[in-house]
Amino acid sequence: MLSPETRRVLVIMPAWNEGETVGDTVDEVINLNEGYDVLVVDDGSKDATAAVAAAAGATVLRLPFNMGVGGAMRAGFKYADRYNYDAVIQVDADGQHDPREIASVLEGLTTADISIGARFASKGDYKVSGPRHWAMVFLAAVISRLARTKLTDVTSGFRAGNKRAIAQYLDHYPAEYLGDTIDSLVVAIKSGCKVTQIPVAMRPRQGGTPSHNPAKSAIYLLRSVFALLFALTRSRSKIAVQEGIA
Amino acid sequence: MGNTLAPFIFALVMVAIVLELVRRKVFREKYAALWLVIGASALVLAGWPDLLAGVSKLLGIQVASNLLFALCIVLLLGVCLHLSWELSVVEDENRTLAEEVAILRTAVEQLESDFRRIPQPTPQAAKPQLQSAPGPCED
Numbered sequence: 199m200l201s202p203e204t205r206r207v208l209v210i211m212p213a214w215n216e217g218e219t220v221g222d223t224v225d226e227v228i229n230l231n232e233g234y235d236v237l238v239v240d241d242g243s244k245d246a247t248a249a250v251a252a253a254a255g256a257t258v259l260r261l262p263f264n265m266g267v268g269g270a271m272r273a274g275f276k277y278a279d280r281y282n283y284d285a286v287i288q289v290d291a292d293g294q295h296d297p298r299e300i301a302s303v304l305e306g307l308t309t310a311d312i313s314i315g316a317r318f319a320s321k322g323d324y325k326v327s328g329p330r331h332w333a334m335v336f337l338a339a340v341i342s343r344l345a346r347t348k349l350t351d352v353t354s355g356f357r358a359g360n361k362r363a364i365a366q367y368l369d370h371y372p373a374e375y376l377g378d379t380i381d382s383l384v385v386a387i388k389s390g391c392k393v394t395q396i397p398v399a400m401r402p403r404q405g406g407t408p409s410h411n412p413a414k415s416a417i418y419l420l421r422s423v424f425a426l427l428f429a430l431t432r433s434r435s436k437i438a439v440q441e442g443i444a
Numbered sequence: 445m446g447n448t449l450a451p452f453i454f455a456l457v458m459v460a461i462v463l464e465l466v467r468r469k470v471f472r473e474k475y476a477a478l479w480l481v482i483g484a485s486a487l488v489l490a491g492w493p494d495l496l497a498g499v500s501k502l503l504g505i506q507v508a509s510n511l512l513f514a515l516c517i518v519l520l521l522g523v524c525l526h527l528s529w530e531l532s533v534v535e536d537e538n539r540t541l542a543e544e545v546a547i548l549r550t551a552v553e554q555l556e557s558d559f560r561r562i563p564q565p566t567p568q569a570a571k572p573q574l575q576s577a578p579g580p581c582e583d
Contacts, residue, residue: 239546257554259546265539273543280547371539 207304208283211238211256212270213291217245220291224254227289227297234300237277238291239270247291267355268371268378275359275367287358295356299398303358310394311363312386314349315356317400330415333422337380340426344384345393353379353422356398363391369435380422384429389436455486478526482519 209227213220220238227236238251242264252258259273271288278286285307289295299315306313334353342349355378359367366389372381387393462479465471471479489496489512500511 257550259550261546262542265542269539269542272539273546276543277547277550371536 205284206282207232207234208274208278208281208286209234209236209300210271210274210278210286210288211236211251211291212241212267212274212288213238213243213247213251214241214264214267214270215243215245215247216291217243217247217250219293220247221250221254223289223291223293223297224251224256226293227300228255230297230300232301234287235283237274239274241265241267241270251291266378268382271378272367272371275364279364279368283364285358285360286364288355290355294400294402296399296401299356299396303356303396303398306394306396307358307360309392311360311366311391312383312393313358314351314354314393314395315358315398316349316351316395317354317356317398328415329419333415333419336419337422337426341380341383341387345387347394349393349395351395352383355379366391366435370432372429380425381429381432384426385432385435388432389434451490452487455483455490459483459487475526478523485515 211220211223224236224238227234236256237259238248238256239259240248240251240261242261248258248260259277261270261273265273274288275286285304287300287304289297289300295315303313303315334351337352338350341352363386366386367382370382370385370389372378372385383393459480462471462476462483466473466476496512497508500506500508503511505511505514
């Protein structure tokens with residue numbers, strides 16, 4: 199299962215009670231025939247997520263209890279680090295991230311350490327409004343300045359990383375809420391990782407219920423500011439990866 | 445004397461309980477140390493009630509019991525902070541273990557399924573050994 203360029207790519211799918219959709223999403227990724235290995239991190243699901251994912255041909259990490267997306271992703275990064283993958287990409291199990299876009303998001307890694315699949319950058323019609331939208335605009339503005347590049351969607355979970363990014367994430371485990379996106383991104387930038395974004399189109403959810411309910415949008419704004427402030431005060435992590443090999 | 449005996453006995457019982465818990469290894473020493481310090485100070489204050497009044501006069505606190513309350517609050521705050529800190533450490537270790545267990549479990553399952561795919565290695569490998577084993581014995 200080696201890709202044409204002999205680069206080993208791990209597709210990490212954090213899944214919590216996504217039994218309805220995870221099988222199809224895994225199928226789609228495998229049917230791309232790009233040689234990606236698929237790792238489903240079953241975040242303490244109460245349904246058949248793990249069995250469905252395994253039947254579809256993914257490797258499954260079963261976390262003994264729910265640890266949140268950040269925790270699931272860290273387990274995935276640890277796996278990638280242990281089995282020496284060259285690049286990882288996070289793909290939602292609910293099918294919102296179009297597997298056909300994986301290659302283009304990975305393309306961003308040729309110029310950066312972290313490549314974000316951005317939902318608003320001129321492609322697709324993904325829209326949010328109200329406090330949640332303000333929070334996203336505000337976060338994008340602040341983090342763009344930090345990263346010295348224009349980022350429009352910093353809370354996107356559809357992101358790829360190379361070995362430097364993996365090492366950084368393993369060193370700094372983000373805070374609970376929004377940590378997997380904002381906190382880890384800010385500390386990665388401070389630690390010297392380069393970030394870029396690739397415009398992608400989002401698909402509607404293929405099933406299941408969204409984890410954010412609209413009423414929580416205002417709280418989302420406050421929490422994201424809080425998460426950002428904390429992230430800004432964190433110390434950089436020392437990345438122990440040989441440079442130049444990437 | 446009567447009004448000092450009750451608090452003194454109370455403090456004594458508390459210290460005794462903490463010591464006994466440490467002895468039975470229910471409590472870890474690092475947690476017990478804090479409680480023993482609290483218990484010892486309670487003993488001293490119960491034994492010498494004049495001490496509290498003297499110290500509060502020295503610190504400029506008009507009502508001696510206020511000093512006692514303030515001290516209690518500071519101590520409880522310290523205990524809470526200590527517990528939060530310990531809990532964070534434990535949670536961190538717990539998470540690392542969970543990740544490790546998940547990765548190991550996947551690796552073991554992978555090994556098991558790989559092993560099953562090998563066309564019956566055990567009977568074939570074991571048979572020659574079993575057949576050759578009686579050989580030397582018969583000689």
